[in-house]
Amino acid sequence: MRASQFFISTLKEAPADAEVVSHKLMLRAGLIKRVSAGIYTYMPMGLRVIRKVEQIIREEMNRAGAIELLMPVIQPAELWQETGRWDKMGPELMRVKDRHDRDFIVQPTSEEVITDVARSEIKSYRQLPLNFYHIQTKFRDERRPRFGVMRGREFTMKDAYSFHANQADLAREYQNMYDAYTRIFTRLGLNFRAVAADNGAIGGSGSHEFHVIAETGEDVLAYCPQSSYGANLEQAEAHSLLATRAAPAQPLAKTATPGQSKCEAVAAYLQLPLTQTVKSIVLAVDEADETGKITPRIWLLLLRGDHELNEVKVGKVPGLAGFRFATEVEIMAHFGCIPGYLGPLQTQQPVQLVVDRTVANMSDFVCGANAADYHYTGVNWGRDLPEPEIIADLRNVTAGEPSPDGAGTIALCRGIEVGHVFQLGTRYSVAMKATFLDEQGKPQPLLMGCYGIGVTRLLGAAIEQNHDERGMIWPTAMAPFTVALCPVGYDRNEMVKTATDQLYTALQAAGLEVLLDDRGERPGAMFADMELLGIPHRITLGERGLKEGLVEYVQRAHIQQEPCKLGLDQVLPALLAALAPIQPVSH
Amino acid sequence: MRASQFFISTLKEAPADAEVVSHKLMLRAGLIKRVSAGIYTYMPMGLRVIRKVEQIIREEMNRAGAIELLMPVIQPAELWQETGRWDKMGPELMRVKDRHDRDFIVQPTSEEVITDVARSEIKSYRQLPLNFYHIQTKFRDERRPRFGVMRGREFTMKDAYSFHANQADLAREYQNMYDAYTRIFTRLGLNFRAVAADNGAIGGSGSHEFHVIAETGEDVLAYCPQSSYGANLEQAEAHSLLATRAAPAQPLAKTATPGQSKCEAVAAYLQLPLTQTVKSIVLAVDEADETGKITPRIWLLLLRGDHELNEVKVGKVPGLAGFRFATEVEIMAHFGCIPGYLGPLQTQQPVQLVVDRTVANMSDFVCGANAADYHYTGVNWGRDLPEPEIIADLRNVTAGEPSPDGAGTIALCRGIEVGHVFQLGTRYSVAMKATFLDEQGKPQPLLMGCYGIGVTRLLGAAIEQNHDERGMIWPTAMAPFTVALCPVGYDRNEMVKTATDQLYTALQAAGLEVLLDDRGERPGAMFADMELLGIPHRITLGERGLKEGLVEYVQRAHIQQEPCKLGLDQVLPALLAALAPIQPVSH
Known part of the structure; x- marks a missing residue:
């Protein structure tokens, strides 16, 4: 993509009301534009990141056997009354009346609609298991929307709902989704951790949260570096730090x-x-x-x-x-x-x-x-x-105490919740009479699991984890573009223009997503924009170097290092070599 | 895709309240499921069609230089008050209050939000022209939703908005979008016609509608088979059918x-x-x-x-x-x-x-x-x-009268509007004070065009145009799958299973989207489902034929014809040959 044919809009300073670094950087880099509190337009650069995230989620959900459909944003109140959520949910549930004064909601999740689909479509255990998902706009009327896309009101979420004939099969699919989530966050290039979670209000047994690790995270996670143990601090079990009680030695x-x-x-x-x-x-x-x-x-x-x-x-x-x-x-x-x-x-x-x-x-x-x-x-x-x-057990676990699994000592870190897997059980199917006929021909309530990923929230979380004072540092899989071509004097130097155009064509032909900065900006402004935008690889082409057939290459993650000089024909091999390790593993 | 791992849910009879054939067939074929009046879940088979349509639209919009972003579904009333549409639009505009009692709407289109983006982002004529689009969920609270996805309340629309420094450039982009729309509907494989349209309430000068031709269409179109003339009947100019007035010959x-x-x-x-x-x-x-x-x-x-x-x-x-x-x-x-x-x-x-x-x-x-x-x-x-x-001019033009362009005679047909291109002019930019600095440094209101395609509506329109008594007949580009493999006895005959699996692998490797019907249905039920679903190509594999190395091949569009017998190794070449003509032309 040529920058002149795209839309780049960066700011020197972030608006004063942005509280966290990801929000500031997303506004400064022109990824989002505020429409109302907690409601954003995703500008072209931001939408590219969303699409990358969605694509990886879709591929891994499909690979795991889940089937995509699309449930509506506006849903009738009747379904929500059946499960009691119409009454139970507070003002964060956005309610709306249609022209005939009938009640609807703007969906925050879709348990009711999918259970309604299931009760009419699933007749027999022979149709089970099934796992449906959609990637759809959600709305949660937060009392105080903030942190940009991390606690917005309108957001995009992937939510999946699975249906099972028995608990063992639900547990199997729960693990299947856990594994799919692990692949998704791994492919996105994020440092993350899955922890046992408190079920909170949603009910059911068995649930894990997936957190992107970031110092600015709102949640505290307890984990054991020596084992796979991990839990949200809210949930991490704390044992007695004293194995036995000593005899009294002092008077009262x-x-x-x-x-x-x-x-x-x-x-x-x-x-x-x-x-x-x-x-x-x-x-x-x-x-x-x-x-x-x-x-x-x-x-x-x-x-x-x-x-x-x-x-x-x-x-x-x-x-x-x-x-x-x-x-x-x-x-x-x-x-x-x-x-x-x-x-x-x-x-x-x-x-x-x-x-x-x-x-x-x-x-x-x-x-x-x-x-x-x-x-x-x-x-x-x-x-x-x-x-x-x-x-x-009344207390939070502390760093350094023995891990509850006995495998080492507890460490603490902060995280941003970006995914959640639940074993819902029959909470919704009983309320909505969603049954199937078992092998004996007897109606049984469907067992359900649900599995969510905050798509737009992931953008904020990834930036909280990956940034420096110059801007964002996208993991390659999420980056809006993989390579930035920065020609110095593109608009006035024939040698620079020719070499840049040839390299642009060659890199695109190799399937790389290239942003050619042909806007005619000065080098400083050009570099600042590409660093703010967090494009993982940058090639700078200037007359002096090109006279010797050389360009400069630097990775965003190592921006402090001296750029390395490459011959023009070394650029593609160098980029492919740098990109190779992050190619997804085929499962 | 193996049918056993997908979700197929067909009905023998359509629900009684479906009025038109596309609605009936979409319900019968399990493409959609009703959630509320005019609100549907797009089931997996239906979503596949939507994704195909979206992808073609996206490719052609990008090719035409438009830039994708994503504007929100829930939009603040203030913007709609600025343009007066908050007051002017009736109950079809869905209004909603947030927890703080502030007014919002569920977007039916996004002129206000994009104009708000433009007024803050566009400073100078140097940034122009720009054309932004998004593909997003819309809501229009129809008084009487009907005809399934053709007049639903929640629907998906692609809407684009362009910004220009002068009328000539707006006219150029208008033609550019007209050409892009022509490519889109051509690639979708639809018989369509662009006609001059009445602007209706939206205002501005210059507008064309794109109609899918169908006998069941609500609109009447006047066109000239001998020329490119076409207009919505509402708009088609009618000249005097008498060139001159004869002298009186009778007494009063x-x-x-x-x-x-x-x-x-x-x-x-x-x-x-x-x-x-x-x-x-x-x-x-x-x-x-x-x-x-x-x-x-x-x-x-x-x-x-x-x-x-x-x-x-x-x-x-x-x-x-x-x-x-x-x-x-x-x-x-x-x-x-x-x-x-x-x-x-x-x-x-x-x-x-x-x-x-x-x-x-x-x-x-x-x-x-x-x-x-x-x-x-x-x-x-x-x-x-x-x-x-x-x-x-007070009358409708009639079939057989001279075309207004003098190039032939008028013919009439019925159509379903699926696209619309408008020259909006300064209607929104003046109301919202969206200006740019011209070459003299003087602020001028932005000239705007807007360009819509009803994505979900296209499904209904395509079916209205392409169906028979057995079901839908998808144009290949829109079909949820290109080829149906129908093995007879897949679950019990080793020869059939082996040949089917090999063919399935070979067709998939060639990039074809294959639905392998491994559900173990009887041939009659299997054929009926694939015909109802309108899969363009069907290969039937049975023991008798396979003993001679032969399978049966029939196209959905020619389902009445005798299936042709093909050797197993002729299947792929035959399919590729049949598909070749519809491959998109590179522009």
């Missing part, structure tokens, strides 16, 4: 800790390790009695001083679903003390105690004394307190 | 025509040719005076008895915009006579007369006498009536 003592309300401060003041302290977290669950009267039940959670509360895990403790943090009034009423000095001993009113696994094995520990400016030291289970009744 | 006579109120009846009763009669059509235009009081002005239109009124042309007569047919009360008040015997002589109150071009040259004609059961015969302009003051 009420110790003055004036003004020391945080565990770190208490430990420093008492010259004890932080791991000897226990923090108290007070929660409330509002419980309604038969008359509808709501009474808050107060819970006290104990965590080791150096540990962080994991709210997802807390919500799974029986009785704690829907918890909230207690108010100061509630705390005063139950503990007779201000926050900062709370503990399990001598509470003013009874509270429900939940103890983290590690705390349950601690001895001689320090905790608040339910009196301002005082802590107890030398606290011991069974002696100063009853043995804990409820022991649960 | 009030003649009894008891009960004969139609021209045909009057002509028969009076034993005169129908072409000697004139029909009277009474219209009203409601005109408001300064106080806002509305008074209807009554118009009398005269057409030759065998001619049809063209309402689009009527609306263009100065003063007749917004006309309606007069009520019987209004007619009685102005003519003192019931409809059926009305005429221009001796009206009770003055009416505004408009005379069709042909009528203006008639002499000795017959018209109503404004008295029940009476007509005047021998009526002549200048003698019995003043010379007509307003002469206009």
Whole structure:
């Protein structure tokens, strides 16, 4: 493609409201243009990247045996009422009425429509398994759209839905999709990690998230570099860091800790390790009695001083679903003390105690004394307190602790979720009466899996992972063009023009996607644009070099290095050699 | 593709509510599945056809120099308010509010968004011309969606928008797009015709429609088989069929025509040719005076008895915009006579007369006498009536009359509109202040063209044109698969299975898109499905033939003919020979 026949529109500065680097760079490079909050036009350069991503997804989905179809953007409310999502989903579900005042939604996903297809099309186990997917525009009315395409409102998603006669077959297809996703993100050239995920609201059993690793990611991932273990921090199981509980060695003592309300401060003041302290977290669950009267039940959670509360895990403790943090009034009423000095001993009113696994094995520990400016030291289970009744995993895992699979130690990194595979089970098929006849001729609900990839989000994630101060550094498979040809003096120097045109023709004939910068820009502006755009390979042609038959070649990823000089006929072989390793492996 | 790994779902009978053959066949063949009125899921077989159409459109748009981008489905109301379309468009514009109660629309087209892109991106005449297109989901909330994908509510459209510094360049690009559309519909293998079109509501000058020719088409097209002349009947100019007016030869006579109120009846009763009669059509235009009081002005239109009124042309007569047919009360008040015997002589109150071009040259004609059961015969302009003051083209052209370009005679056919090219001019750029700096550095409004193709509608139109009682007959370029392999006994006969697998591999290796029917259906069901699906070429493999090394080959378009017998190694050459003529011509 000649730049003069394409549309390149770059900016020196990014608009001030762009918060993250990918958003800034996509605006600066002219990949997207804002239409409304979280709604973008994908400009020609951006659309080329989308098409590359879509093509790789399509190839691998087809290879995995999934069948492409296309479900509509506007979907009737009736289907969403059948599954209850019409009522359950909040304002992020965009609702619209047609001219006859009938309710519709702008689809965020398509479980309902595909289940409607399945219930009319699938009669018998003989038709199973089936896996349908589409790549389609989605809408999610985010309260605060931001981060450009990473949390937009209108976005493109690939969503697949599989149907099975039994759990074993669902598990098989789940692994098949997991493998396809692994191939997709590998082919895209991204550093990624699949982690076990919390199912969240969507329900079902078994789910993994695929994350692009990036320092700016919103999610924290726990993984084991020595094994395949990986989980979203929300989900990663934390075992007790103390295998057994040591016998008490200290007497219980009420110790003055004036003004020391945080565990770190208490430990420093008492010259004890932080791991000897226990923090108290007070929660409330509002419980309604038969008359509808709501009474808050107060819970006290104990965590080791150096540990962080994991709210997802807390919500799974029986009785704690829907918890909230207690108010100061509630705390005063139950503990007779201000926050900062709370503990399990001598509470003013009874509270429900939940103890983290590690705390349950601690001895001689320090905790608040339910009196301002005082802590107890030398606290011991069974002696100063009853043995804990409820022991649960309440904390985030930490870097360096043993991996739950016993194969090494935990490391943490940040990631951007770009894919998700779920075993949905019968959540939708039961609600919508989507059944098939089994081998005995008995109707059974279809077992379902669902598998999503955020196509447009991948652009942002890839840039968060691959950029420098000059701009984007596209992995070759995602790059809008593979090679930039930058002739110096194309519009005025016959030798440069001739050599450039010949090389352009030769590279195109070899199947490379070449962007010939024939705009007549000065070298500095030309290089800056190609670096901002992140074109992986750049060939510079100038009169001086060409007199010796030489051009300059530099890779975007190694832009700091001195360009290497190549003879004109070495360019194609050099590029092909550089591109060879990333060619997709045939499976 | 093996049928067992694809998804084929055919029905014996079409749902009763499908009105037209394409809708019936698309449902029966499982190309689409209804989600809501005018909203469909494109099933795998249907999506394959869409992808073929999109690919050809994309190739030809790119070849023509247009640049692909992607504008959003959900667009902010502000842009639509700037152009006035927010107010002007009726309920067919789907409106939606986001969670913050801000107004949006579900796009039916994208003039506003692309003009917004242009006004921020285009600064100088040096950047022009530019032509952007996208292929995107559209929504038009039709009052009565029907005819399947031909008048659906959600549909896929390719829309392009070009920007120019002057009218000459707009005209050049308009022709460029006209040529690209010609290549697109030619490559799709459709019998089509481009005709001059009425601009309708969208405004601007110069527009052509591209129609797929089909007996079931909603539009009537006038064209000249001897030349390139073509126009939508609404638009086709009708000249006077009488070059000059003959001198009066008959006296004016009030003649009894008891009960004969139609021209045909009057002509028969009076034993005169129908072409000697004139029909009277009474219209009203409601005109408001300064106080806002509305008074209807009554118009009398005269057409030759065998001619049809063209309402689009009527609306263009100065003063007749917004006309309606007069009520019987209004007619009685102005003519003192019931409809059926009305005429221009001796009206009770003055009416505004408009005379069709042909009528203006008639002499000795017959018209109503404004008295029940009476007509005047021998009526002549200048003698019995003043010379007509307003002469206009009021009628539809008729088959067999001279073509307006003088190159032959008019023929009529029916068509389905699938494409439209417009010269928009500055309608949107002026409203949205989209300007560029001209060579003198002066801001000028951008000149615009717009160019649409109904992608999903093309499926319906192609089927309306290409079908028989067995099903669809896809042109090769649109067919979901090119070749159907139908083995008889694939699941139980080793010789059949081996030969089929080898042929399947060989045809695929040659780049043909093959559907191997390995479902184990009986031959009759297999043939019926492949005929319904309209796969252009079918190879049948059976044990008896294979013993002699022979298979049967038949083309869907000639399904009535006896299949021809081919040696196994003749199949590929025969198919390639049959496909050769439709390979796209390189431009």
